[in-house]
Amino acid sequence: MTQTTKTRVHCYNEHNVKIIKLQRAEPLQQLPNHTPWQTGTGPHSPAARANIKAALRNTLKGVPKTEEQKRKMSLAKLGKPKTAQHKANMSAAHRKRLDKIKDEKANKVRGTEVKG
Secondary structure, eight states: OOOOOOEEEEEHHHHHOEEEEOOOOOOOOOOSSSSSOSSSSSSSOOHHHHHHHHHHHHHHHOOOOHHHHHHHHHHHHHTTOOOHHHHHHHHHHHHHHHHHHHHHHHHHHTTTTOOO
């Protein structure tokens, strides 16, 4: 059994109503009086956006900590050795930042400052 890849595509009709379909390997034909097919499902409706906001707001609630709890968590973290993998990741990130700074300085000297 071979797996077929499907892509969700959308277009709008003359009444500005969004149509969503699954596209298999072959492209879909453009419908008369419709916009061209675009990949994805397009922008969310205001109602869908409100649902997403509400779900995120309820899910991502942080629990406020007292100063005592913050101090205890900080003390618990102190003195714990970092793993070799963590040390390697920190070193790589530090080297990457230094290389970026060196490149920026070199480009400034040459007068070819690159942004981004």
